[in-house]
Amino acid sequence: MASRRDLDEDDVRSRPARSTRPRTKDRPDYSAATRGLVIAVDRGRTTCVLEDDHTIVTAMKSRELGKKSVVVGDIVGLVGDTSGTEGSLARIVSVIPRKNALTRTIDDNPGEERMIVANVDQMAIVIAAAHPEPRHGFVDRALVVAFDQGIKPIIILTKRDLADGKEFLSVYNGLDIELFEIQRGADLDPLRHALANKMTVLLGHSGVGKSTLVNALVESAERSTGIVNDVTGRGRHTSSSALALRLDPVSEDAETGWIIDTPGVRSFGVAHVNIERVIASFPEFAEAMASCPKNCSHIEDGCALNTWEGFDDPHKSRLSSLRRLLAAQ
Template sequence: MSSREYDEGDVRVRPGRRGSRPRTKRRPEHTDAAPAMVVAVDRGRWTCVPEDQPSVRVVAMRARELGRTPVVVGDQVDLVGEVSGGPDALARIVRVGERASVLRRTADDTDPYERVVVANAEQLVIVTALADPPPSVGFVDRALVAAYAGGLRPMLCLTKADLADAHGTTSPAEVAAEWAELDLPVIVTRHDQPPDELRAALTGRRSAFIGHSGVGKSTLVNALVPAAERAVGRVSGVGKGRHTSSSAVALALTGPDGEPAGWVIDTPGMRSFGLAHVTANDVVSAFADLATAIEDCPRGCGHLGPPADPECALDTLAARGGLQRGRLAALRRVLVALAAPSWSANA
């Protein structure tokens, strides 16, 4: 038998079950994709606002190549396909941008499943009522932990000040004093006055609102964005609020002349707030002047001080005058929220 040279014609490719076209992992680069922000999520469809068309709403689906990549309200995404926002138009999300901040929680402190609530918000507005229901210090502490760990600037909004005046309950100053040493901005609102101070604090920013049911969060959102028409519930006779917001949604804040002035992201009213994903280091590291100091702490330090953490470097820093004792005490009171059982409105 004579030998011969082999060439490409001698190669036989067996066709696959779905045809003879070779499979490839190369994906389109989508260089013409339009950048957008996710403003709502509903049953496998994402409503997005293109960067260059703030008045347009585009419904999109997640592209197959993204797999199960989570996409939440506030995410920066790239869209291809029909981005005109027509009634039957459907675009595709082909990329999800890196998140600058994230608000997340778990159902409780033992739940391994982390729920991302909002992405890329600049500040977290923690809403709690001064009366009906009474202020929840435990909820605020946990929300502060989530804000510090997620890279959001926290702000406390105390609602229903008019009811507190009428009932003679806790004053705004008494509640705000709990976190005074943390330089936490505090804004007080009343039903009988427009929330002008709050609006000014939100202008030009992307702000997420968080609060447990019944504190007046949806009422505030409706006052800030009248077209939102968020459902408003009532507080039951036992002081527990009804759920009125069922999903997070980003709403455009407008200025006096109708020009874009920021985003208000309303989140569902919460009846529990777990922090299984957060460590004490995550919280302390949010403070630039303390992040370096805790590098000298022993492994596993919870930064609570004696007797739990007798060798915490924050005590050494305070002894040297580099940290005010009042500020350290306020920070540790918030850190106690990590060691305490999960906050629940039913407790």
């Protein structure tokens, strides 16, 4: 069996939603198609949940879609057998324009990007207090991508039983980002509230505890829907692609949220993000930068950040992150 590490996503980047081509007159009219949310894609078979009655339907892309990708989080139009009964297969005939998307670059083909999820409301950046060691670069790049795509970031520090992670997290204290510190068996209620009614994607290196967390969050949802077996027939841990799971409602009148487990993300590419937007995702430096020379690159000698007083250690760490990102642009 392939190890989890083999399944790592190598490089995640955001991409603006592509506009859909206008319909030509002779295309069939699929306005009556049933709408569904894509929760898993596994070797050409797509698992969708119908918006109307939550039926779980297996579907394949119709020829009309051509090379257009269908990813977890997509809202699609379905025709054909949407009964969801065993052995039934519906056809996906349309993909609703995406509000955002995260993509990764394939190892061997740096030019080729593959989308992993779309239409997320929230990005949970998952890091472990130890094993593997947390890295600021990963979190900072993820924050840039979240900012660029208009996705709300939260940070989840796992494995608090191994280390306290205080020093690592102190860098993000002033940023108005919710931080959650957990470990196996921890009270997850505060986190459940942050996840309620939202589509949240978990991003983090392999081994930080994403699947362990998802297990704890969706225990009863999994039992009641059997989604996991429907998707892979083997259990979610062996899934090599993203997988969306419905969360238990936090209260009786609340709607449910969705959490997307991903197989592991090692690094983020942010080279495609406009430089102004990279800088804007470091709001704690805005005041200092107001004193910069015109058109400052913020990595040059005259940059006001070099002489800014009132930097503490967390600022210094974030500044090195920003400068690494700027130098790589």
